[in-house]
Amino acid sequence: MISTGVHFLTLALLAATLLALGTGLPQAGSLGSGSVEMAGALALYLQFGALSLVWLVTAPFWRKEHPRFRDGGWPSLRAMAWVAPLATLAQIALGALYRYGMAGVIPHVTWAFAAAILLLMFGSFVISQQGAGPALRRMAVLLVSATGLQVVLGVMALLDRVAQLGGSWIRWAARAHLAAGAIVLGLAVILAAFVLRCAEPASQTEPATSNGTNA
Ligand code: HEM
Known part of the structure; x- marks a missing residue:
C-alpha cells in the first residue's frame, strides 16, 4: 500500500521534473554564473x-x-549495466x-557517438537474450527507441544553435532534446537495475558466447 503510494507520487515527480527540463532549464547567463546554472541543470x-529507480x-x-x-556473453550485460548510466x-x-x-x-557531439553506440548495444543485447522476460525486453526496446530519437533531436538542437534556422518546430525539437536526455538516463538506470537483478554472472568454466546470439 505504502509502496503503491510512493510509486504514484514518484510518477508525478517524474512528470514535473520532465516539464521543468523541457521548459524551465535556466538559459545561459540567466543566473550570472555558468557553474551555478550547470549545477542546477545537472541536479x-x-x-x-x-526517481526512475524509485x-x-x-x-x-x-x-x-x-x-x-x-550473462555469458562479451561484453557482459552486468558490466554494461554499470557503464551505460x-x-x-x-x-x-x-x-x-x-x-x-x-x-x-x-x-x-563526439561523446554522443560512444554513448549512443553503448546504449544501443546494451538495449539490443538485452532484446536478443532468449532467457530475458517480456518486461525486461520492453524496457530495452524503449531505451533503444529513445536513444535513436535523442540523436535525431540532438542534430536538430545543433541546427537551432549553429544555423539558427529559427522555425518553431526546430525550437520545439531543441527543447525536446533537453527533456529526452532525462528519459534516456532514466531508461538506462531502469534497464541497468533490471539486468543486475535478472542476469546471473556466468561461471568462469563455461565458454563465453556473443551476447547477440546467446541462447
Ligand atoms: C545519447 C545522446 C545524447 C544525449 C543523452 C544528449 C543529452 C543532452 C542534454 C541533457 C543536453 C542539455 C544539457 C543541459 O542543458 O543541462 C544536451 C544539449 C545539447 N545537445 Fe545533446 N545529447 C545527445 C546527443 C546529441 C547529438 C548527437 C547532438 C548533435 C549532433 C547534440 C546536440 C546538443 C546541443 C546543440 C545541445 C545544446 C542545446 C541547447 O542549448 O538548447 N546532442 N544534450
Missing part, C-alpha cells in the same frame, strides 16, 4: 535518474518473479558544459 537530471522498485511488476538468465550522465554533463558556455559543442 534535475540526477533527480530524474534517482519508480521501478515500487512498481507492482517489480515484486513479481522475473526469469533469470546466464555513467556514460549517459557524462553525455548530459558535456551537453550542459556546452549549453552554459564552458565548453564547445565538439566534446558533446
